[in-house]
Amino acid sequence: MNKPSTQQAILVYTLLGIALIVFMTPIYLIASSSVKPSPIMFQKPPAMIFEPTLDHYRDLFAMRPFGKFIGNSLMVALGSTAFSVFFGSIAAYAISRIKHKRMNDVAFWILSMRMFPPIAVVVPYYIIFKTVGLLDTPIALIIVYSTANIPLTVWLMKGFFDEVPTALEEAAAVDGHGLISIFWKVTLPLAAPGLAVSAVFCFIFSWNEFLFALMLTGSNAQTAPVAVMSFWSSDAVQWGRIMAGSFVILIPGVVFVLTCQRWLVRGLTMGSVK
Amino acid sequence: MSEITLRNVIKRYGAVEVVHGIDLDVEEGEFVVLLGPSGCGKTTTLRMVAGLEDVSDGNLSIGETRVNEVAPKDRGVAMVFQNYALYPHMTVRQNMEFALKPLGLSAKEVARRVDEIANMLGLSELMARRPAQLSGGQRQRVAMGRAMVRTPDVFLFDEPLSNLDAKLRTQVRLEIAKLHNRLGTTVLYVTHDQVEAMTLADKIVIMRDGHIEQVGTPEQVYSQPDNMFVATFIGSPPMNMIPAQVRERELQANGLALKVPPRFEGRLAEGQSVTIGIRPNGLSLAGAEMPNAAPARVEVTEYLGNEALLDLRVGPHELIAEVPALGRPAPGTEISVQFDPDAIHLFDTETGASLSR
Numbered sequence: 193m194n195k196p197s198t199q200q201a202i203l204v205y206t207l208l209g210i211a212l213i214v215f216m217t218p219i220y221l222i223a224s225s226s227v228k229p230s231p232i233m234f235q236k237p238p239a240m241i242f243e244p245t246l247d248h249y250r251d252l253f254a255m256r257p258f259g260k261f262i263g264n265s266l267m268v269a270l271g272s273t274a275f276s277v278f279f280g281s282i283a284a285y286a287i288s289r290i291k292h293k294r295m296n297d298v299a300f301w302i303l304s305m306r307m308f309p310p311i312a313v314v315v316p317y318y319i320i321f322k323t324v325g326l327l328d329t330p331i332a333l334i335i336v337y338s339t340a341n342i343p344l345t346v347w348l349m350k351g352f353f354d355e356v357p358t359a360l361e362e363a364a365a366v367d368g369h370g371l372i373s374i375f376w377k378v379t380l381p382l383a384a385p386g387l388a389v390s391a392v393f394c395f396i397f398s399w400n401e402f403l404f405a406l407m408l409t410g411s412n413a414q415t416a417p418v419a420v421m422s423f424w425s426s427d428a429v430q431w432g433r434i435m436a437g438s439f440v441i442l443i444p445g446v447v448f449v450l451t452c453q454r455w456l457v458r459g460l461t462m463g464s465v466k
Numbered sequence: 467m468s469e470i471t472l473r474n475v476i477k478r479y480g481a482v483e484v485v486h487g488i489d490l491d492v493e494e495g496e497f498v499v500l501l502g503p504s505g506c507g508k509t510t511t512l513r514m515v516a517g518l519e520d521v522s523d524g525n526l527s528i529g530e531t532r533v534n535e536v537a538p539k540d541r542g543v544a545m546v547f548q549n550y551a552l553y554p555h556m557t558v559r560q561n562m563e564f565a566l567k568p569l570g571l572s573a574k575e576v577a578r579r580v581d582e583i584a585n586m587l588g589l590s591e592l593m594a595r596r597p598a599q600l601s602g603g604q605r606q607r608v609a610m611g612r613a614m615v616r617t618p619d620v621f622l623f624d625e626p627l628s629n630l631d632a633k634l635r636t637q638v639r640l641e642i643a644k645l646h647n648r649l650g651t652t653v654l655y656v657t658h659d660q661v662e663a664m665t666l667a668d669k670i671v672i673m674r675d676g677h678i679e680q681v682g683t684p685e686q687v688y689s690q691p692d693n694m695f696v697a698t699f700i701g702s703p704p705m706n707m708i709p710a711q712v713r714e715r716e717l718q719a720n721g722l723a724l725k726v727p728p729r730f731e732g733r734l735a736e737g738q739s740v741t742i743g744i745r746p747n748g749l750s751l752a753g754a755e756m757p758n759a760a761p762a763r764v765e766v767t768e769y770l771g772n773e774a775l776l777d778l779r780v781g782p783h784e785l786i787a788e789v790p791a792l793g794r795p796a797p798g799t800e801i802s803v804q805f806d807p808d809a810i811h812l813f814d815t816e817t818g819a820s821l822s823r
Contacts, residue, residue: 362518363551365538368568368616377564381555 219442226435233431248432249440258437261419266444267330268405268415269398272337276394277387279338280345285375287346288353299350305343314407321408328410336404341394348393352386353379388455395448399441416441468529468542468619468652469494470515475524477510477676485510486676487524492669497646497653499663502673503699509624511673512656516545516622528620539568544613545622549629550605552597558584558608559593565612583611586645603634610642614649623655627662639665660700664688672696694818697743697811703775706749706785708742709815717742717812721781722760727807730821739815746775748809749787751795752802762803764795778803 227244252258326332364374405415420437423430470492477485485507492498500508513519517538562580584590587607627635663670664684672679680692691697698704710719712734717724752759768775774794776787812821
């Protein structure tokens with residue numbers, strides 16, 4: 193590759209700078225507002241220099257069991273991620289390997305699960321979970337999120353499995369390994385970047401989801417985003433707590449993505465077959 | 467016991483039949499090479515033996531056992547793949563150990579076996595590397611090592627040398643021959659390279675279009691080809707083929723008349739259409755008065771060092787002759803070329819079958 197010229201570098205960094213401002217401004221506002229004393233929160237122009245306070249965070253955990261809601265969120269997000277990645281991978285492997293003329297239809301059918309508008313199924317879900325007694329439980333949310341996450345995982349993982357050379361699986365078969373051993377020790381490790389990508393998408397979707405969490409949970413299984421919303425009541429909007437809650441919500445997602453990042457490296461299959 | 471037996475083995479993909487009921491016996495300890503042009507069904511046959519392809523019909527046995535429905539892992543075979551198929555996420559040592567895991571050996575025994583084979587193949591220095599960090603020749607040896615650690619009953623090789631450069635190929639070919647002498651394991655080896663086949667095989671199986679054309683020792687397929695396909699496929703440059711007719715105890719072709727060699731007498735009918743086959747080294751330069759000689763014009767000479775190849779025009783026929791390089795005629799020269807009667811093969815022009823037996 194040619195070394196970029198100075199003009200190109202300036203252009204690239206300018207664009208990056210603009211993107212950074214666009215994406216980081218809301219996060220800056222959340223972070224700064226969460227430590228701003230309430231009286232100066234809506235000053236114009238915004239107060240850039242002020243004495244930071246942790247009052248909002250203290251209120252956040254003192255007034256409501258916010259730790260519990262974070263725990264719910266984590267349980268639901270991790271549960272749905274694990275469930276979706278596990279079953280999605282198995283399904284994707286079957287779709288990738290089984291040669292059948294209707295296999296594409298099956299794959300499309302799975303994808304079509306993601307096409308319905310969520311609002312359309314909220315009420316049916318509500319009735320179903322109420323009937324079976326799962327309303328306001330993390331399991332209900334895990335199931336609902338997995339119906340969206342499994343199709344995504346299947347399609348992502350199918351692409352990764354397609355790229356694992358079948359010769360490697362054949363070699364493992366001749367080396368004396370059975371189907372499960374081959375999948376577990378040869379195919380899956382080589383599709384690890386796909387697992388990481390799937391896990392990140394599943395986690396982020398489940399972690400951020402609001403509509404189903406609002407409708408299907410009450411005080412018991414409420415997730416953090418819904419809990420933050422509850423600071424917005426008819427008589428007052430507690431901006432400080434909302435900002436503090438929002439900032440806390442940001443953290444696990446960032447940690448999870450950074451953890452998975454080292455697996456997001458492609459090129460693991462290089463050097464296996466010519 | 468580890469002999470391989472194929473009886474009327476058929477392979478179909480949907481309605482298309484690619485292997486048409488072949489019979490083959492591979493004796494215990496024998497080195498058998500499946501040889502043929504691309505698409506002849508040799509790799510499919512090998513993969514059926516490995517269990518990577520289903521057998522559509524017929525019987526496939528390893529030892530005394532019919533293995534049509536036996537999973538690859540239970541067949542006691544080891545295979546070296548054309549593209550090596552090394553596990554990229556494992557080191558050389560892990561690649562070799564992986565083949566031993568299903569045997570449930572102790573860690574000590576696994577290490578002993580792996581080290582022994584690694585020593586034999588000169589891989590000891592490379593054990594901690596991953597396949598991506600190896601050269602083509604090294605990968606090839608790891609692939610062989612992985613097959614060898616299992617001490618299988620049967621070795622299967624699928625064009626193992628085709629990804630190596632010419633020099634390395636010769637070297638590894640020799641290694642394989644030595645290993646077979648040493649281990650004495652039954653080997654089924656697929657290649658399209660006749661030199662590999664001739665140098666390695668106890669027995670060569672020549673295939674075309676899903677049929678076996680001939681089974682025999684390298685000497686047999688070279689000197690007693692069953693048909694025109696085998697005759698032209700084996701040998702480089704290929705055997706010269708001249709359409710002719712039997713007339714008055716002579717083989718008459720356009721611009722050429724050869725006496726019917728004594729061993730064919732009584733086997734040919736007057737007026738029969740035959741094809742004369744003669745290898746380049748069956749042709750020699752001669753005086754015009756000699757029997758079985760014909761006038762020829764040298765079109766091109768190819769100098770090979772010890773020998774030279776002459777592209778000759780004899781009447782309408784283009785022939786290749788192999789002659790001593792010393793004193794070779796110059797291009798454009800009119801010469802006389804002599805046909806060694808002992809080197810003449812005759813084939814039925816219609817069926818292609820040899821008339822020698």
